[in-house]
Amino acid sequence: MAVLTAAAHAENRDKLVADCATIEACLSALDPAIPEHEIGIYSAEIDAVRVILKNQFGEDARNALIEKARTGHDGWNNFATALLAEWGGWEEKHIPVLRELLQRDHGGWIARALGDIGSPAAIEVLIEDLPYAGIHSQTGWALAKLGTDVLPYVLSMLEPTSANNETEPRRVRDRTVFAAQWLIGQMRSSALAVADEWIAISRDRRERKSRRIAALTGLAAMNGYLGERAFELRPLLRNRDEAISGAAYGTLVAAHDPFVARKLAKTCAPSNKQGGDAGDPFHCLFVLSDFGGNASAAGEDVIPFLSSENALEQAYGIETLGLIGYREAIPQIEPFLTSSDWRLVYAAVRALGRLQAYESVPAIEKATLDHWLPGLRRFSEIAVLKIIRHQPYDGAGNNYSPRKDFGDYNEVFRDETCNWNAWTYNGRKITFERSPYQPEKEVHLADGKLVAIDKGEFGGSFEWRPDRGEPVTLVPDNTSKIFRVKDGFLSIHGLSHLTFSHGYATLASRKASGEWTIQEVVRFPGAAYDAKRIHDETFAVKSAGYAVIFSTDGIIDVAECDYSARPRQE
Structure with a gap:
């Protein structure tokens, strides 16, 4: 797999080919400068070498580099395919040899050439390679760059193994589905170009079951961008086939549909396990909190977390109530402002800030004015000012963006003032x-x-x-x-x-x-x-x-x- 990085060392290889008379002579001059193992390294000199070889020898240079990439020498494979990746002028007739090179080095530089062609046949080769190359590869980069043109090919990647290839290893199958979902996610709202078609497939009883599930899996990867279109999937929750109803539920959760918010919340039961982390409840509440206001009706199902024996579960519950906009919880959140655990005070201030709890300002000020943790004091002052001024608590106005700081209490208020240790x-x-x-x-x-x-x-x-x-x-x-x-x-x-x-x-x-x-x-x-x-x-x-x-x-x-x-x- 090739990864774009800075050159590990400059060898001035462009100077070696500046005066050679034939492409064979140029490649011979380069031989001593090609390490035995040079995988994923790209340097500015590669661009210079490409210009020289292309201008002097044209197609002969292209063909000679293809042969060098076929030798099985790791260093030459990387160098030759890096040169070819940006060569240009690739056509449909080149696809068979490009496929051969890509199969020799999954996710390698040559994927860029296929991306330049961008035809259905070229896309199929890239799609075929993606499960083996992984998303963080030149194959993933090329497909993402092609955008919505790849969506018609993604649906087949999402079909369960039983309808696709019984002999396909499970690990490859899992990578295939993950890669397909990643591609859809990279397109953000542009992926909605196929939303109506995939919704229709998922609801069509005449379609094979595996294809309906694949469509639902693809729609789930669109996350909150699906918006109100997800409403059309609600009837599938009553489908007698648990595989279809389960996939529909997962899609509606990913789309942050209010219709499933309470059902999700009821699965977020506190463990009441004293000490340690919160485990599964954290993930469940994280997903629910990402619904934003779409989950406000589920607030009463989150309230039990405030009585948990586990302090982290209490904190996660408090934060979730703030993120979903459940103002009815304000009286139950306020008592945590006086907790001896700074994490609970912090979570309470955050939640009350998000809820624009103007009535809680006196309680926040009283509890935090002389708090022992200086960073928390300053944080609370800012929260109070934003409440008073009716300003948004933070910049996360998009309910569909993951709350990256949700439940993060790792040195939130680190202080470097006294770094001389006295x-x-x-x-x-x-x-x-x-x-x-x-x-x-x-x-x-x-x-x-x-x-x-x-x-x-x-x-x-x-x-x-x-x-x-x-x-x-x-x-x-x-x-x-x-x-x-x-x-x-x-x-x-x-x-x-x-x-x-x-x-x-x-x-x-x-x-x-x-x-x-x-x-x-x-x-x-x-x-x-x-x-x-x-x-x-x-x-x-x-x-x-x-x-x-x-x-x-x-x-x-x-x-x-x-x-x-x-x-x-x-």
């Missing part, structure tokens, strides 16, 4: 030195030990390992520190990896029976680094650029940056 709190200087990596830490008790396991992106846990009996996982998450405190043991958890960053502290207490109870006591603004005790029951941790001061009763404050320790700039 703070003060109550006259005490605080710095953080990351401890040497230890995958396990232990605290020994009379009848066993508590073990903190932190293996980064590979996971970890907080475990009780009794001298007798089986180990018990108290927290199924990376655990970096354990502190003895008055009421038990305070442990620090979380992960920072790629775009993920979360951190929190739990209190482990033991009953007289020996059973352990776990309670989350602090939610940090991001992953926790180098937690340390600064007083008897008071701790500090570096998180999202802040020095957070906390105890088992919650977050106390953030320390002030120590400007006296700021390095002098020369």
Whole structure:
């Protein structure tokens, strides 16, 4: 598969062909400069070489490069097809040899030549190659560039295997459907050119079942652009064939049809699982929230999330209610403004802002004016101003655009002000030195030990390992520190990896029976680094650029940056 990138190294290969007398001599001169393995590299010198060879030798050069691409040499295949890709002058008669080259290198540069031809036969070759090449290839690029001309050929890609090719591998079949849906999505509203035809196919009982399902799958890829045309598909929900009724339901969900909003919402049941992520409910609510106002009637079905035992599920529910415009939930959202979990406060402010909850402005101001998280204070001030001025909460006015920030609480309010790692709190200087990596830490008790396991992106846990009996996982998450405190043991958890960053502290207490109870006591603004005790029951941790001061009763404050320790700039 060829990918357009900057040249890994410049070899001035255009100078090697500047003075050769024959195409054979030019190719021989290039031989030493062609790496054995050069896949997907494109450089400006390729354009220069093409101009020279085309101007000097014309069709002889084209034919000679085709033969070079047939040799099986990776480097020459890439270089020759890169030259041929923008050669121009390709005609219908060239399609067989172009197909041969594309099958040798799925998704390679030569797909561009087929795209230049753009005839039905050329499109069929590209469609044939797409499942093997993948969408991020020259084949995908060529098809996307051809636009709506490819749509008549896409429908056959979407037909289930049973009607297409029984011997086709499942993985290829899945890639075929995905690639077809991607192509349709690339066309945005232009794909509506075939919407009426595909709607008619999906509703026509005389059509074979597989073709009707293919049409519905294609319509689903048009997403919200389908608009009110989706209404014509509603009768298919009553079809006795579950495959057709199921495909119709999926299409109506993709089209954000209000008719199916409540049915979708009823599948978004909270898990009530304490701690951890929210799993399936997140995806379900994300899809529902993308309906925007089309799902406002489903608000009452989302309300149960506000009572979930899982804080993330509560936050997702709050955000969804705001995104679908369910103003009736305002009184139930307001109490979350005083939550000790900053994520719930943030979600509540966002939802009330989207709902233009003018009546909630005093509650927002009271709850966030002195909030410990500076970024959240500033965010709330902006939200209040937009509510007062009757301005849109954000720029996402299109109900059909995915809410990319939905449920994202990964260092939302990161602060880089104090990047020299020095703070003060109550006259005490605080710095953080990351401890040497230890995958396990232990605290020994009379009848066993508590073990903190932190293996980064590979996971970890907080475990009780009794001298007798089986180990018990108290927290199924990376655990970096354990502190003895008055009421038990305070442990620090979380992960920072790629775009993920979360951190929190739990209190482990033991009953007289020996059973352990776990309670989350602090939610940090991001992953926790180098937690340390600064007083008897008071701790500090570096998180999202802040020095957070906390105890088992919650977050106390953030320390002030120590400007006296700021390095002098020369």
